[in-house]
Amino acid sequence: MPLNANSDEFRIQPGHAVDPQSLDLDAVADIFAEIALEAAVAVMAIYGAESHARRKADTSPVCDADEYAEKIILERLSNRLPAFPVLAEEAAAHGKKTISGSTFILVDPVDGTREFLSRNGEFTINIALVVDGRPKAGVVYAPARGQLWIGATGASCCFVAPGAPLPPREGRRPIHVRAAPLNGLTALVSRSHADPETEAFLAQLPIRERREAGSSLKFCAVAEGVADVYPRFGQTMEWDTAAGDAVLRAAGGIVLDGDRHPLEYGKAGRQFRNGPFVAWGDPSAVLPEAK
Structure with missing residues (x-):
């Protein structure tokens, strides 16, 4: 069965043996984008009204938009x-943390719930396909x-309103x-999750500018070439990072874990928790001991 198709035609039936090597990743990404645009309508309806957070078992906030x-x-x-099996944040919070196989989808319906609740606009909808541990x-x-x-075979971006049709590929900006600037790096740090480890790490780098941002916007800024490095030493889950990681990798960047290996996905034995990681734009800028 050929799997190259546009997003309107692309569909893999349940029980069909998926060959990751023959997947049309761009078509999959387009489907994700269309679904995210649709879900955003509901998110923005709640964003424009008064919303209240509740606490999950791990004490992180959740609201109706999630x-x-x-x-x-x-x-969808x-x-x-x-x-494709799907692992989604809120379902996982209710104990549904089971996936089968090495090809699956990760969903974070509202990444940056704190940013959503503070109404600063720095929240995202994240959807990613993982194949053999890689987004x-x-x-x-x-x-x-x-x-x-x-992000798929390449990376692109565009402006599009919630609920609007997905622009054609030729209408998106690659x-x-x-390359790491000779006059110093621009570092991105979490707006809501500062820690001493991040400060110690950045002290080793020739940082010219430091910016704060929420959610997966940090990955995207590095992917677009407006920043160079994003370290994260606090806890994150795989659904927090997979989509941004996919975009960054497709744009030529790399995300390294604490052992200086590419960040892996499908860590069921760790309840899908990530360890520390650093997202780099220019791989040649990686600290010598982190290569």
């Missing part, structure tokens, strides 16, 4: 890509900004990481 968006995303994925296709959509980043 749950409504995840419901839409899961329904079940219809359009039913062959091969992913989308990051910032609905309050109308910005969409797509993006790529930049």
Whole structure:
């Protein structure tokens, strides 16, 4: 069965043996983008109204937007890509942390719930396809900004409103990481999760500028070549990072874990928790001991 098709035609039936080597990753990414644009309508309806956070078992906040968006995303994925197992943040919070096989989808319906609740616009919808431990296709959509980043065989971005049609590929701007500037690096750090380890790491680098940002926007800024490095030493989950990681890798960057290996996905034995990682734009800028 040929798997090269546009996103309207592309569909893999349940039970079909998926050959990762023959997947049309760009078509998969387009489907993710269309689903994210649809889910964003519900997210923005709640964003414009008063919303209150609740606490999950891990004490992180959750609000109605997370749950409504995840419901839409899961329904659409079940219809359009039913062959792929899906691991989604809110379902996982309720104990559904089981996936089978090495090809699966990770969903974070609202990455940056704190940013959502503070109304600063720095939250995203993240959807990614993982194949053999690597994020091969992913989308990051910032609905309050109308910005969409797509990563698969290449990386691109565009402006598109929630609920609007996905622009054709030729209407999107290709993006790529930049070479490390000779006059110093631009570092991105989490707006909501500062820690001493990050400060110690950045002290080793020739940092010219430091910026704060929320959610997966940090990955996307590095992918676009407007920043160079994003370290994260606090806890994250795989659904937090997979989509941004996919965009960055497609743009020529790299994400290294604490053992200086490419960040892996499908860590069921660790409940899908990531360890420390650093996202780099120019791989040649990686600290010598981190290569």
